[in-house]
Amino acid sequence: MSKPFIKNHQYNVIKKQAEFIQSTLRNVADQRVLDTVRYSALTNMLEAFPDLTEDQQRMLEQITTFETAYDFQRYLGELESYLESYPAIMPKQIEKLFPKNKKLKVPDLQSIDFRFVTYLSWVDIAAGRLFIVYPFEGQFIGVEGKITPTNKKGYCLFCNRHHELAFFLVKTKPSIPSPDNYAAIGQYVCMDNQVCNQSITDTGALEKFILSVRK
Structure with a gap:
């Protein structure tokens, strides 16, 4: 076999x-x-x-x-x-990816069938934040940003399928560091990450975005 x-x-x-x-x-x-x-x-x-x-x-x-x-x-x-499962990950590993977020709510990993996961993500509805954990070259990359539902359908950056969208805004390091200066990158992505994971057929756009905003 x-x-x-x-x-x-x-x-x-x-x-x-x-x-x-x-x-x-x-x-x-x-x-x-x-x-x-x-x-x-x-x-x-x-x-x-x-x-x-x-x-x-x-x-x-x-x-x-x-x-x-x-x-x-x-x-x-x-x-x-x-199916090659998403790499094993523990809650403590996820928490270390978001050290500034002291009230991080890690999803119930036991309830996820990781065979059908390309990227792990969840939304903190109360805080209006989207979290993504993506395995890349043997390590995990964590991305956090503000998520705003659009209540409209369109093409998701990650899966390139027509689904319900949200606007995902991630702060990045500015070219000129300053306490009053920051940059941000925003993209339209699926509101439902499970639907996105069931639709994605190419990781190119996802990886490009993850690497562009990684800290």
Whole structure:
């Protein structure tokens, strides 16, 4: 059996391509079109995996053989056992990432299925603050900022999907340090981080933002 090799965002790519194939199967009868769609879906999946063994690639290639919704559902279910979980983290580690926040409310980590997490985040509603913890190159990066609901839908910076948005504003170090001088970076992100984690298929925009505001 292959060891876990599928990250959450890569699993989302697979789900998206499975939905693409199923939609085509329901609406298109031309076998040539179906073959093209299957090939395109597989190509998009493989592009999300820079390093695959032959066994892992053969496992993913099975998606091109399915015909029924049950086949796809079973396939996705079986792939869950190959999900690479978000790195283990303890509440004390999270607290150390936000040393200035003495009243930090750490989420209930026991209730989270970390197989389906690309970035850990939670909102302190009373304080109007959003916290993000992201694993990068063997360490965790913590980001804190003000969050303001927009009550509108739009495209999230992190997952690039059309969801309910909030404006996330993070203070950063100014180019010229001064007690009265500060810089800030703001972006529109999903109000619901669970929905975002279920939608994200590429970590590029997320990582760029995290690294731009890290302290």
